[in-house]
Amino acid sequence: MWTYATIAFFGILGCWARFAQTNLVQAVYGRDFPYATLSINVIASFIMGFLFVETLERLTLAPSLRTGILTGFIGGYSTFSTFEMEALLLAEGGELVKAGIYVILSVGLGFVAAFGGAYIARNL
Numbered sequence: 001m002w003t004y005a006t007i008a009f010f011g012i013l014g015c016w017a018r019f020a021q022t023n024l025v026q027a028v029y030g031r032d033f034p035y036a037t038l039s040i041n042v043i044a045s046f047i048m049g050f051l052f053v054e055t056l057e058r059l060t061l062a063p064s065l066r067t068g069i070l071t072g073f074i075g076g077y078s079t080f081s082t083f084e085m086e087a088l089l090l091a092e093g094g095e096l097v098k099a100g101i102y103v104i105l106s107v108g109l110g111f112v113a114a115f116g117g118a119y120i121a122r123n124l
Contacts, residue, residue, distance in 0.1 A: 002064045003063070003064040003067050003068065005064075005068075006064045006065055006067065006068025006069075006072060007067060007068050007071050007072035007075075008072065009068060009072065010068040010069055010071075010072030010073035010076065011071075011072035011073065011075060011076035012076065013072075013073055013076065014072060014073040014074060014075065014076025014077035014078075015076040015077070017073075017076075017077050018040055018076065018077045018078075018079060021036060021039065021040055022036040022037070022040070024036075025039055033098060033102070034082075034083070034086040034090075034102060037079045037082050037083050037086055037106075038083075038102065038105060038106055038109070040077065040078065040079050041078055041079055041080070041083055041106055041109075041110050042106075042109045042110055042113045043113070044074055044077050044078035044079075044110075045078075045109075045110035045111070045113040045114040045117070046113035046114065046116060046117040047074060047077075047117060048070065048074050048078075048114060048117065049113065049114035049115060049116065049117030049118040049119075049121070050117030050118065050120060050121045051069060051070060051074075051117070051121075052070060052117075052118065052121075053117070053118045053121035053122055054121040055069075055070070057121070057122065058121070058124075083102075083106055086102065087099050087102055087103050087106075090102060
């Protein structure tokens with residue numbers, strides 16, 4: 001039961017972080033391109049890669065805490081379903097080039113960020 005509580009707690013924090021970052025990025029860069037979701041997904045990929053390795057190979061955390069952070073916080077913070085919806089809306093709105101760029105950047109930068117996070121965690 002403790003694991004569910006840690007997931008819920010960290011999930012709330014992740015959702016708040018996502019909401020705050022979305023508002024900030026949209027205030028700075030506007031809404032012409034889904035920069036907020038892109039930035040969130042890249043950062044979440046980096047954090048996941050880093051913390052997954054760090055908490056598996058270096059730091060000793062209680063399993064419930066590790067799950068709470070990785071599943072709750074990152075799950076609440078990352079926005080994959082939002083990414084899919086925004087890509088669909090761009091495509092349906094005739095913005096096929098923007099939709100394609102968004103998908104390629106999200107997947108490509110997300111992978112690079114996850115790899116980078118894992119690499120840094122292993123080489124600190």
